[in-house]
Structure formats: C-alpha cells, structure tokens
Amino acid sequence: MVRSRWVFALLAITVLLSVIGAKVPFTAAQNQASTSDRPLGLAQGLKDLNTVAQIAVPELDLAKERADAAKRPSNLPTRFAKDYQTTLDIKQVASIEIVGNRTVARLRIDAPKALSINVGFTSYNLPKSGQLFLYSPDYRSILGPYSAADNEEHGQLWTPIVAGDQMIIEYSADSGEFALADLTLSAINRGFSGFGIPRDLLVDKSGSCNVDVVCPEGDDWRAEINSVAAYTRNGLDMCSGALINTTANDQKPYFLTANHCGITAENAATVVTYWNYESTLCRTIGSAENGTPLPKPNTTMTGAILLANYAASDFALIELDDEVPTEYAPFWSGWNAQSGDFPSVVAIHHPGVEEKRISFEDQATQTTDYLGTTVPGGGTHIRVVDWDLGTTEGGSSGSPLYDPNHRIVGQLHGGYAACGNELSDWYGRVSVSWNGGGTSTSRLKDWLDPTNSGALVLDGTGGTPAFTLNVNPSSVAVCAPVSAQTTVNLGWISGFSEPVTLSASNLPAGATASFTPNPVISPTLSSQLTIGNLSTAMAGDYSVAIRGDSTTISRTTNLDLSISGGLPSAAPSLTAPANNATNVSETPAFSWSSAAGATNYLLEIASDANFSNLVYTATTELTSLTSAPLSTNTKHYWRVRAANACGVSAFSSTFSFTTEAAPGDCPIGTETVVAFNETFDSDPSWVHGGTGDTWAYGAFGYNGGNGIKATDPASVSDQWITTPAISLTEGLTPTLQFWNSQTIEDRSAGGCYDGALVEVSTDGGSAWNQIPNSALLTDPYNGAITASTNPLNGSQAWCGDPQDWLKSVVDLNAYNGQSVMFRFRLASDDSVGRPDGWKIDNISVKACVAEVVPEGPSLVFLPAITKN
Template sequence: MRITTLLALLLLSAIGLRAQIPTGGTPPSLTSEKQNLFPDLQDQRRSLPDLDLQKVLDEDAQGPGIRFAAPLAVDFRPDNAGTWTDLPNGDRVWRLYVRSRAAKALIAFYRDLSLPAGAELYMYAPDGQQVLGPYTAADITAEGRLMTGLLYGDEAVIEYLEPAAVRGQGYFRIDRIDHAYKPVARSEQTAGRDFGFGASLDCHIGADCELADPVADLKGSSCRIIVVVEEGSGYCTGNLINNTAEDGTPYIYTGFHCMDGYTPIFGLWRFDFQYRVAGCAPAVNEPLYYSLTGSTFRAGRRENDFLLLELDQEVPSNFSPHYLGWNRQAPPPDTSYMFHHPRGDVQKISRSTIQGSIFGGPIFWNNDVTTPRDHHYDVDFTEGNYEVGSSGAALLNKKGQMVGHLNGGNPDLEGCEFSQAWFGRLGLAWTGGGTPDTRLMDWLDPLGTDAMELGGLADSQPQVVTGTILTYFEKTPVGGVEVTLDLDGNSLKVTSAADGTFIFNNVGAANTYTLSFSKNTTASNGVSGADIIAIQRHILSLTDLTGPYRLLAADVNLSGSISALDIIAMRRVILAIETEFGPGIRSWTFLPDDFSFSDPEDPWNPAPPVSISSGNIADLQDVQVLAIKLGDVNDSVDGNK
C-alpha cells in the first residue's frame, strides 16, 4: 500500500523578532521632543526590486515546502543610503525608509554588524504604530549578523542611534529584505491570516490548560523555532533534550524536514521560549517570550527526519528551561503528549489516550521524500491537534520521556476531531546513518554509557544574574554603568545597556554573590543653577528637599551632610573650573530599590549599602537598582550620558 501524506512542514514565513528578553523602546525620531529635528523621508524612500511573484509561486508548486516570504537582495549601508541627522547633544541618527510594493510584511537581515556601547537599532512602521527594538550589541550573533522583523505592511523605517561618545564606531550592512507575499497573523481576532499569534485553529488546547497537568513541568523544553534559509524564513517546533553528562548542553531536537531542500543559515535561527498564554482562557493579547539566536548543526538524517542543533549560547535559568529525558527502546506509548507551536502560534498541547503503534510501511511524503518502513510511531490524537509549524515537536510518553518527534500525518483541519500523526522514532535515530553527523548517540551519550533511557533535567544551566538600573525619581534608564559581580573573590563585569538592563550569563557556583555599581561620567550632567537654588533654599530652611534620594544627591562632596561646600563644588563644575565634585568622587552613586531608610530625613545614618549581596543567586535575578546622579535634585539628568 502506497501512503502519500503531508509533512507537518515548516512554512517559510515572516516573523516578529524581539530582543533576547523582550523590551520596548522609542526611536529618537518618534519622541515628541525630537521629532521636529528630523526631515521628512518621503522623498528619500527607497523602492525595492519588485518580487517576481509568479516565479515564486511556480517554485512553491515544485518545492518541498510552502513558502511565506521570499528574499530580495539589497545593499544598504550608512555610507551609501539613508539620511544622517545630528542631534544637539552630539548624538546622531541614521534613518532608511524602504518599500517593497504589495508586501504583507517585511524582515531585514544585517551582516558585518558592529554596535558600540549605547548604540541602538530600530525597525518601525512609518506611522509609528509598530516599533521593533531597540536592538543592541547583545542581540548580534557571533558572526556579526542580525534579523529584525516582521513588520506588517510594505513600508519600513530602519533607524540607528549612535551616541556622541562612540561617533563613527558603528557599522552594518543590510544585505537582504524578505518580502512576505502571503498573509500573516497579528492577533486571533484578525481573520484571513496564516501564521503567527492567533493563527492556529480555535480548537487547539493551550499549554497551560488542565490537560497538560501531568506533564506541566516539561513545558519549558519546547520552543518555537524561527527557521532562516537562503530561500526564505519559517516556523517549526524544537525541544531541549538532556544528555548522559547532564551538563545542560543546549541541544535542540527538531525535524530534518524543517530545512530539507533549502539552504539553512543556522547562525540566524531563533528559538523562542515561554511563548504561551497563562491560564486556559482564549488569548487576547500576545504574550512576551524569551529568545536566543544562533545555533550549530550537530547531526541530522533525512531517513529518520531528525535534526540535532546546539544553541550558540546557554539557556538562561530565567527562561525556565527543561531538558527532556528520553527512552530509545520504548514501545509505542499508550498515552502520549505533545507541546507544539502550530502555525507559529503560542504553545499548545495535544494528547492521545489510544495505544500507539509502529507504522509498518514506508511513507511517501509530499516533498518527494520517502522514509523507510518501521521508522515511525503511528499516533491518533484524542484531544488537540497539530498543524504546519508543529513539525519537530516531541512525542512524550506518560513518564514524560521523549520517544519520537512529529514528522507529519493527516491532521483534522476542520475541528480537531481526529488527527493521525507519524512520529520519527528516537531509537532508530540513535544509530541513524552510522556516523557522528547522522546519529544521536555521540551527542546524547557523550559518556559512552549505552543508556537505554535517561531522566529529564530541570534548570540545569549555570545561573544568571539580571537587573535594571533606573534614576531615583522619574525611573528613567541608566546605561553605561559598570556592574561588577563578585563570586567569592572572582569578578565578572558587564555594562548596563541603554535601557538600563544588565545580565550575567553562565554564572558559576559561589558561597556569596555580590553586585556593585560604578559610573563616572560628566559631573555637570543634570546639574544647573536650578539645583543650586533648591539646595540653597534647603540650607536656609526655606524649602526642604523632599526624600532621602534628593538629600543624597545634594551631598556632592560625600561628607554625610549638605552645606555651602556642596554648592561651591557644584558651581566650580558648572563653570568648568573642575571636572569632578572632589578628588576621587565619582559622579553617580547606587543603592537597591528595596532599601529602607531608618530615617528618611537623615539618609546617611546608617550609611546606605553600596552593594547587593546574597548567598542565594535567585535573589539576584531581576534586581532593581536606583541610580543617584550627584548634584541633580530635580531629575534632569540624561541617564545615558
């Protein structure tokens, strides 16, 4: 009997890129106070070459996948396109306005990318209704590449902010823009969209629903993959998987057909974790997710339809990762579960309570690939479903072990009543084609134990330390802060980004973890005659400075009190007679946001802490730090100067 069926195939599609930890920002040209500084770009809009849609559709009819976006070759650089605008503070902004006629959405690809400290990159709709970014140096791959998008519509503005202190140090080249020629989903209320948030069938079951309770701890293993190939971009589902060393090596197991017939660019593949809706109610707003970009091919084989990648960076513990256990000699499961991302939508779950079987014949797929007999489990889902984009999802037995991955089948695309699925067998992929790059055993059993099964590993990664630094009054971000993490005498250092955030990855074990902060830039930043008047009135008991933070800011010579000596030091800085408030005095000071003053009117007694310490690294995740710029009592400081 000849079986011809459909792959649960990656759909070459357009997608929305976010920073590793989703953040929001506003491009300088869209801020109300700076908009009038920027010229209108309408006359300088660059039209991209027209997409040969018929050619693309002809290729789709003959190719192994259903594309969603096709690439257009471009060559845009700050030195050959776009417009520079100098800002009054010495910063400068480069903007490029592009249009690809009739595109449903756009994705931009960059190479040779170098973003100096404080530099930011944005991509946004000309009307400002959709803004992506800021992207910083932390988002660039090891090869100096970046992908921004998807941006709905056929027009986009790309904006680069370069601070005065690093003028001329940034560089990048936009070498490709993907033109989405089929609809993309923005929300579940948007009809007629094929991929993205809310695009999957309404009958799918959310991953936080009660159905998932028996395997709820395993949700952190599944991720949405944004597949990037030379021919376009698309969605699949991947799974973190454990190995016998149990060292948290970030292996991702997915389907070979997610890139079969295309030219993959593994270094740009993006992996979205925790992309699911809390609770079981229908989603209204798209949830945030955590992303990592970049991977390396380790092994794969068409006959087994398996692909094993290793992420180019560790998975931070605040992603709540789980590394799946596995069983390579398991019989077909009598109860099975699957977490997946149908059509690139939020995470869903499917379950079968019907005894599975081994499919005894070959399978002839619709991309002219044939997989041998006995290579698949045959599973009929009793709850939930799957669609394109679910490809690669792990088949879990009732012990929570991975025994296979979704290759394809016959889904019910009307109402999730009955869906038959075929899963590539992990046990056969173990030896695969007999070489390290065509089998699993070398990677999942690096210790050579010949283990038949292995338990899962939760949160096995070296821990992370994260936080945000904001000004004490307006809570505006402070970038350029040198943050030091001391681990029992060993120090790590990072610099806070322009949005005030900082992160230490791969933090090892220690008895005590201590964070300290330092920034010593222009002492006159935020200091003016208005501050001097306010401090004079306080000294004369005419109008008190309110709050402990303002009192600390007024004590510019760090004497533990406020006096005429502080005013003298401020005047000398304002008049450029001195560049600092006193010998060795740094212009910023910091303290934990949750510090409670014994006497807010006397914040020097006892002295506030200058560092944050804990024996539990979990206490140093999402730390909130307040920054005080000496001399600034009316919060006029620019936190990124």
C-alpha cells in the same frame, strides 16, 4: 564559539518627549552621549522619523502569498513571510546625525501591506561602542540593543519580527568607532500570516480544538512545556522544536527539530527561537477565541549551528548560539532511544507558530514508514493513529512527542491530522536517529551521550518556573506635588502560579508608593504604581527599585523618576557658534549654558530672525548638540530654551551664523549663471548607444521624479548617453552638477567589477576624455575596474553597491571658454549584474559671477518755494 547576547522585544512602549512632557532618562554623563538601553531617537531628540532615509520594498499581495503558502509541498515547512533580497550597507544608505560624541544612522523600511517585518544581516560586526536597535515608528515594539556581544563567528544576525508594515533600523557608535561597523542588510522579510499579527488584521488562526498548555490538561507536563519553542528560519519559514538533555547533564543549548524544516550548515545562523509563547488563559476548546493569536512573545534568541541531521528519520539537531537565559525557566527534556511502541503519547507544539498547545493520544502508537500504515514497514517513524484531544497543524513540524515517562521518542514529520478529523500524524523515531547514518553529523548518539555511557534513556533537567517583571513607561517626569504613575507588567513563565508581592525602594524622602492590585495573582498581568506625597520631595533624578517577591523567586527592575520643583530658573546663554559667525560647518556643533532645574533643552534653527521658517528642531538632555546637515552658504538663526515637567523657560537671545559654501555653491556676494539645466520633466531624447545599450527615460529620478537610467547587466556591455553641446563663457568658474544613485557590482575591496564614469569632449563628440578624480569636488570614484572582460578595465569608476542619491560636482575650469559635451558611460564584465544600475537626474552646468548692484535713483534738488 563567540558568545552572543539574547535580547528582549520590548512591547507597548509609549514615550512622549516634549518640552512639557515626560523626561526620557539617559544613562550617560551630562556632557556626552553614550550607549543606552533605548534607541537614541527616544533619548536624544533626533530629527523626526519621517525625515530619515527610506527603503520602500514592493507591496505584498496578501491573498496570493497565502494561497502560494497553502500550496507548498507537505515536506516543506510552513511559510509566513515573503522575502526581499538586497545588499545595503547601513552606514552608507541611512540618514546620519551626530549626538554628543556618538554618530547615529537611521533607516526606515516601508513594506506596504506587510503584517510584520523581520530582517537579516549577512555581515554583522559591531565595534565595542556600537549598538543596533530595530523598532516600529511608534516605538511600541523595540528589538535590542544588539552590540559587539552579538558578533559571531558566522558573522550574521537575524532578528525576530516587528509587527506592522514599517521598521526603523538604528545603528549608533562613538564617532571614532562608527565607521568600523560591518553592517550589511541582506534580507527584508514581510509577514503575511503567523504569530504576532494584530487582531484586526487576523485572517488565519489555529484550530479551535487545540488545547492551551496553561489548561489543567497541561499540569502534569509543566517541565516539558518549558522545553518547547517556536522558531523561524531565513525569516520566512516556521517550525517547532525542543531543548534536549545529554548524559553530561550540562544544559548545553541543544535543540531537536525536524530535518524537513530545512536547517543547513549555511542557514542555521538565521534561526530565531521564541520562548514561553503561550496563553495565560485557558481558552475554551471549540470557542471562537481559542484560535485567535495573541501578541508575539518578548523572549527570543537568535542564531544557531547545525550539529547533525538525517533525512530517513527526519531529525535535525542544532546548538543555539547562546545559553538559554535562566529567566526563561528552560527545561531540557529527557529522551528514549529504545525501539518499540508506546501505550500513549503527548505532543507539545506551536500550531501555525501561534501559542503553545498540548495534544494527547490515549491509544497505542504504531511503527511504520513515513505516511505509511503497514506495520512495521521501514520502521523509521511513529504513527499516531488519531489524536484524542487536540491536534497538530503547519508550524507544529519538529515538535517533540513524549512517551508516558515524559521522554522524547520522536519529532513531528507530518501527517493529515486537523481539527474535525481523526487522521494520523507521523514522527521520526529517536531510536532510528540514535545511530542514524552512522557518523557524528548524521546521528544523535554522539551529541546526547557525550560521556559514552551507553544509556538509551535519560530523564530531563532544569525548568524552574519563574516570572518576568518590567515597568512601562520606565521613565516618568513630574512637577511636584503631582504624583507619578506607571504600570508594572508581569509575565508568567509556564508553570508559575505563585502570587507576587510588589514593593518599591530608593524613593525620594517622604514619598509613598502604592500598587493596585498587590499582590498580583494570575491571570492578572499588571499593577498600577503610584508614587505620591511629593510635596516635600527634593527636585532631582531618582532610580526607584521595583521588586517582586513570590514564595520562591524575586525579581527587580528600575523606574527612572525625575522630579521638578518649578520652572527652570532662567533661559540658557548661547556659546557656539558665536553670534554672526561665518564659514560654519553645514553640521554645526551647538552649545549653551545649563539652566538650573532644567531636564531637557529645545534647540530651534530657522532661516529667518522671526523663526517662522524652522529648518531644524531637536530636544536633548545635554547642553550641546550637533545638528543634521543644514543648507550650505546660508544665513541661519538659532535659539534655545530650557524645560522640565513644570514647563519651559523663555527663549535665549538669538544668534545668527552663515554656513560654509559647498562645492558648486556661489558664495554670498556672487550670483549664479546657469549655462545648462536638464530636470527631465520631459524626455530630452539624448543620443545614446554602445554595446548592450539600456539607457532609458522614465520615472526613476531623484525624489521619485523622472530621470535617465542604465541597467548593469550580467554580461559584457559598454553603454553611454551624451548631452548636447554646452558653451562655457571665458572667465567664469563653471561646474557640472548632477544627482545620481548607483547599484553597480563592486568587488568590495576598494574597486569595481562593473563601473560608471563621466567623459568630456571639446570637439563635438569626436574624441572623449575621462573626467579625472582630481576634478570631482564631491563623490570621488570608488576605485579601478579590475575585470578583464570589462571594456573599461583599469579605469577609475563609480560602483556604489548601493549608493543612495548623491549630488556630484565636477570642476570645469580646465574647459573655460570652450564648447563641451558630456558622456555618461557604464560598462560591465561577463557575469553578475544589478538591475537598478545607474540612475541620473537634474544635470546642470553653473558658474558664479560678481553680483551686480543696481545704481540708485538720481537726486534732483529743486529751488525753494516761498509761501506768502
């Protein structure tokens, strides 16, 4: 099994990146970009997030989704999110920028009314230099970096939630490896309830009779508490489960849960587990605040494989993709596979997949069928007659039931228990699951007793209490002698209770560090760090080591500290593009000299020498940067200034350059003649027809305007729409230009099952010929159609699946001086379609002619007049 890394969800990160703000450190060498533990949008000053490509999914009806979830049958897991299925190659649909030697793709997901977003990549394979981040637009919630270490045999990656209704997906890699990634987004899941929901959006909450595991009632169960985790499946459903020990005591990441939670061999890769999600305060039982969800945990794992399951006793055993990190203080619970009843039992679970709770039954259990009261009935389940303290709820399914010896005897199947009643719950029996259906894929024995010891009872192992340590912000820039400040955050892993003493080392010479408070004692969760006495500190970058020591454990983390002793020494000198350069790429590579004392640089590009119309700005720590695409065939002006925490330098001198002409552009010195232009502001009522004709006019054009569209059906079709006749004047250099987006079934191997193309007629529509690939100046055909039932089988065609809006430019020189018509044609085979199909907007025919310079006024010389 290929190993995959676990990741943290970094919470509450606030970064200010401006010419006088905090410097965001970057671990790369100063002449190139490299991998980082932060999104490049923070470290490198990419374009504003509002400008990146966006995918908008349908708005959630929260009330309807919650009502539908409440009606789900009791034999299904609790649902917290609504799915949106898609097929998006991130490299194709995202906005692309180049930073140093890295190419960056960013895509913004907008999910109106969603309380959280999680996503699934059904194709995930990153190159060695690749990194993937997912984060909220305010950077308060960041998942990643995911990397090539997360490439799995099952080829998928499913993520934890990001709170809120927007998410940024950012993929980057060294430019030479960027295209090697296989990164297909297939699911966008929108939360309507469940964990991690901000307090002001709260609707549902767990019952107030529940007992936080941190309460004194949990003291005897600290180890087992660390076994239990919440998890999601398919990004939609949620349950609970627990790590379970084996006779080999090898701490394999085996995780016991319920069969009805729906984990299969096909979807096990979608499992995301949430560890140590529990309150740090013992909330008063029965109080209003006891049911209020807390922020989601920052300790997660993703991916699993199914080992065994058995419906009769409702068990499922999975193996997590990775080893459970030791800093999670994991514990592998023991088990009891003997038959019989128990004088008392304890349950540890996540009701509603909110904070971990503990429940107690002080009366003897019964052996019954599921939901039965006849003893012993079929004998497959343990009946908990009623809970004496606490309860269970939706989301608790799959959680372990422990006997008085702290061994798992069952996992929750279902029941009627809730706050305010004394009804029963039923747990599938480990004693029945032990031999299950008689095969390794339907019983526990093969997995939990790999040594063939014959043992029917086993104690647990592991579970050392621990704490986590991080600083926020993790990067601070100051202008000496101003003191530097940050917050040191600690997290108590269940069962940890020791004071933690904080210290700092690797400080600038003469500097001091103070922590308030120190030591940190639960339930305090943070301490303010102040680094002072910087008046004599040398300017430069420092990596300050922050250490936390308890009686038994030490943890360290780093603070990147940048100290400036004054303004940058001078303005940078510009080097490339050279002043007055022409035919410059639409994505120019800019470079300039370094300025002593600078920690970052601001690049400005404008369309005028006064810089009143800025077209691009970026902040970077480097002395080079490749911009996002600029307008082609256009004169631009650029300048740079240096900055640090003390302020900014003057701007450099101003250079100008002219970008190259793109296909279809008229070079400077010529002017454009428009022979035809259709923007679809109104319905042009063009002729359309063919088999399965769906061509229509409506609000599905470029940038949300009107346009025309044909659906790609799941049946044989050959549908077309034609322009009116257009006269091409002899001697010009005409082009056909149009914007189009495609969601047309491809064969994912350089060709199409369904396909679209453009044809031309020079005889009023009697005969049609396909525009060949050689005439496509941009956006060439994807390949040949290879579907025998498609009427265009064998033809070169477009089948972007999907391809976002692109401008297609067609060379029409072959038809100079003629009257032409164009036909847009989409054909499909007898299976599988795409409802978005082919959308077209802004169709024009243009040509370039020499610019006519008007003659100036004639000069008239008048005779001199003598003044007396």
